[in-house]
Amino acid sequence: MVNRLWTKDYIFVCLTTFFMFLNYYYLLVTLPIYLIQDLQGNSAQAGLLVLVFYMAAIFIRPIAGKWIESIGLKKVFLVSLLAYLAVAFVYFFTSSFESLMILRVIHGIAFGMITTTTGTIVANLIPQHRKGEGMGYYGLMLNMSMALGPFLGLLAINKWGTTTMFAISFASVIIGVLTGLLISIPKEAKKSAAEEVVKKGFNVKELxxxxxxxxxxxxxxxxxxxxxxxxxxxxxxxxxxxxxxxxxxxxxxxxxxxxxxxxxxxxxxxxxxxxxxxxxxxxxxxxxxxxxxxxxxxxxxxxxxxxxxxxxxxxxxxxxxxxxxxxxxxxxxxxxxxxxxxxxxxxxxxxxxxxxxxxxxxxxxxxxxxxxxxxxxxxxxxxxxxxxxxxxxxxxxxxxxxxxxx
The missing domain is CATH 1.20.1250.20 (MFS general substrate transporter like domains)
Structure with a gap:
């Protein structure tokens, strides 16, 4: 652990978080409009899209936390990056409320995994005596994405159309994946967590x-x-x-x-x-x-x-x-x-x-x-x-x- 805060890995994990959350907030405001205007859905169905996304994210996060302990942070992070990228691509092919619902569940799972892993990575990178400052700047990335995402999303769907809207969404994830791959995550030296899982079995309380x-x-x-x-x-x-x-x-x-x-x-x-x-x-x-x-x-x-x-x-x-x-x-x-x-x-x-x-x-x-x-x-x-x-x-x-x- 180095004593510097602004290391290469810290900057890249902040950027990865920014682009993944940018995509999240971007779709949060555009998908209801897409559903109602293009798929002839209604506001109740739009509410369901939000609900199933959150429920999937909430469900997977404790499990992802346990996976980090058992199989390692690096592997779980890579899987979450690839899953997020795949989901962002499939949005181009949604043509019904049902297909969008299924995709939002999968997206919620990928989102839950990516937020859990990036949060864990940044916590391990920040020097102990600068935890408040480091997590503050990390939180700022989340808040900046919350401002830019809806602004860009509404501009895209209202002025450039659905295809361009999904293209921008996919591009933001590609950038997030690329910055994520540049993060150096050391392999865990100890295998105690994985060994405990094998010995004790899967314990729900540990989630x-x-x-x-x-x-x-x-x-x-x-x-x-x-x-x-x-x-x-x-x-x-x-x-x-x-x-x-x-x-x-x-x-x-x-x-x-x-x-x-x-x-x-x-x-x-x-x-x-x-x-x-x-x-x-x-x-x-x-x-x-x-x-x-x-x-x-x-x-x-x-x-x-x-x-x-x-x-x-x-x-x-x-x-x-x-x-x-x-x-x-x-x-x-x-x-x-x-x-x-x-x-x-x-x-x-x-x-x-x-x-x-x-x-x-x-x-x-x-x-x-x-x-x-x-x-x-x-x-x-x-x-x-x-x-x-x-x-x-x-x-x-x-x-x-x-x-x-x-």
Missing amino acids: IEVSALRVSLVCFFFAIVYASIVSFVSVYAKELQLTEVASYFFIVYVVALIISRPFTGRWFDQYGANVIMVPSIISFAIGMFLLSQATGAFMFLLSAAFIGLGWGTIFPTIQTIAIAIARPERRGAATATFYSTMDLGIGIGSVIVGILGAKIGYNSLYFYSSIFALAGLIVYYFLHGKISSSLREFSKQQDLELRKVD
Whole structure:
């Protein structure tokens, strides 16, 4: 393990993550339009496409985490790259709702594997004393793809047509695969994990990393709120007659992240999780409140900045914690546990938000979501915050003891 953060492998795993998530967000906004316009589907079927994708990803992630332990990170990563590439190519040949549903299930499996493996790789590459900073920049790649993906996707399907849309989707995956193949993943020297699987057999309990579960549940809580942004902010913008402004929502979101990222990652390393999480949760709640009160472009985009600072910092911080508290050989399972709980939160949140939004209106929905997000301070404190303080004090005492010995 080198002490430098910006190594060749770290840069390539960030790029791979960016292009794979770019493809994910790109298809998230374009496939419903493709289904309705080209395949004569309906909005209910479009919702099913999202649901089966998430369910497949959630199902495979714990299993992928176990595969990483048993057969090695490098092999699982290569298989996931090839599977993702194959799926991206098959989209050219979908001609019915049924074929698209089957493909989305397979795509969800490939997505679950690629996110688990890249998350594990980056956790192993970042120096221990720069975990917060390193995972922060890694999280920034995810957030940048979230801004560019929908923007590029809507531009492609509305201006260039379906064939070009799928060609751009396939090209993004090709680039992601090429950068992924340039990552040097050392072969695991120890075979203890594989030997344990042979001795003990396949244990379902080992699919979930218990140490990462508590803090992952914090992410689950906030992901329910975030689902209202990812799924319905464009619908809300249409209600406000801000359709043209909606495409810039995530651009402002990412700009706020880029400005804050150099500070938040370092503060995590220097002062611990609580110093980052508390203001981030408050920022997230403020952003949701401003969104509920928006009547024009300024307030609408200002809310995006606060939400970007909030959720955009909460997400990588919790991921860092989940991986850091797990044993090195369990990082694959910890990554899988984190992503699965987050996806479950977004999936459940999308259903809840869809029902409530139709009944009470989106401005009321976002107002109540701001209160719900603020209540997350209590959830965070009891699930991890008070533990984080104790662990930090213990770590300080250990550092002092080591200095005395030196």
